Amino acid sequence: NAGVMQNPRHLVRRRGQEARLRCSPMKGHSHVYWYRQLPEEGLKFMVYLQKENIIDESGMPKERFSAEFPKEGPSILRIQQVVRGDSAAYFCASSQRQLNTEAFFGQGTRLTVV
Amino acid sequence: DQQVKQNSPSLSVQEGRISILNCDYTNSMFDYFLWYKKYPAEGPTFLISISSIKDKNEDGRFTVFLNKSAKHLSLHIVPSQPGDSAVYFCAASGNAGNNRKLIWGLGTSLAVNP
Numbered sequence: 001n002a003g004v005m006q007n008p009r010h011l012v013r014r015r016g017q018e019a020r021l022r023c024s025p026m027k028g029h030s031h032v033y034w035y036r037q038l039p040e041e042g043l044k045f046m047v048y049l050q051k052e053n054i055i056d057e058s059g060m061p062k063e064r065f066s067a068e069f070p071k072e073g074p075s076i077l078r079i080q081q082v083v084r085g086d087s088a089a090y091f092c093a094s095s096q097r098q099l100n101t102e103a104f105f106g107q108g109t110r111l112t113v114v
Numbered sequence: 115d116q117q118v119k120q121n122s123p124s125l126s127v128q129e130g131r132i133s134i135l136n137c138d139y140t141n142s143m144f145d146y147f148l149w150y151k152k153y154p155a156e157g158p159t160f161l162i163s164i165s166s167i168k169d170k171n172e173d174g175r176f177t178v179f180l181n182k183s184a185k186h187l188s189l190h191i192v193p194s195q196p197g198d199s200a201v202y203f204c205a206a207s208g209n210a211g212n213n214r215k216l217i218w219g220l221g222t223s224l225a226v227n228p
Contacts, residue, residue, distance in 0.1 A: 035218075043218040045216065105158045
């Protein structure tokens with residue numbers, strides 16, 4: 001049973017380009033969460049999705065960021081027109097149910113904007 | 115507004131002794147608490163959790179204590195081993211509305227010295 005798979009592990013983008021981060025949850029998990037860790041900071045919640053639905057996006061920046069979790073395929077975090085401040089580690093986690101359960105994390109995607 | 119606080123950014127302990135990591139929270143709606151361990155360049159790994167109906171949960175060398183009246187929890191590691199050196203994150207969630215996502219502390223970096 002493979003764990004949470006994120007790709008790519010490292011992504012370099014020039015300012016103004018688009019970044020697409022992928023996350024395949026653990027088998028049997030239908031809840032996906034995206035977190036961002038900025039340098040010298042803790043994990044910050046971005047968005048919580050179930051299949052085809054965004055449940056809570058209260059941590060997403062209002063512009064340029066979007067997320068989806070289609071019926072088939074991985075969850076995608078998309079950042080348009082990246083800026084240097086978007087450079088961070090982006091972690092995806094999945095869980096089997098919504099409440100009172102641990103979430104399992106992928107190894108993260110480290111985005112560097114140059 | 116930091117709802118989950120880990121006031122010690124770092125802790126150094128001698129191998130074989132007890133490590134005690136502390137966490138305070140402000141939101142009385144939180145009812146599920148988790149500890150994660152994180153190594154550099156990896157995703158967080160789930161360690162142990164506790165529901166608000168309990169005040170203690172033990173798993174091997176790891177024990178989590180919850181004091182609801184003080185809104186405080188702690189993770190005890192005994193005996194500490196050099197491989198325990200990592201950043202430890204406390205996280206909390208509730209069961210309704212915007213509390214359903216995990217809210218994270220900023221982490222405590224534990225160094226276990228041989």
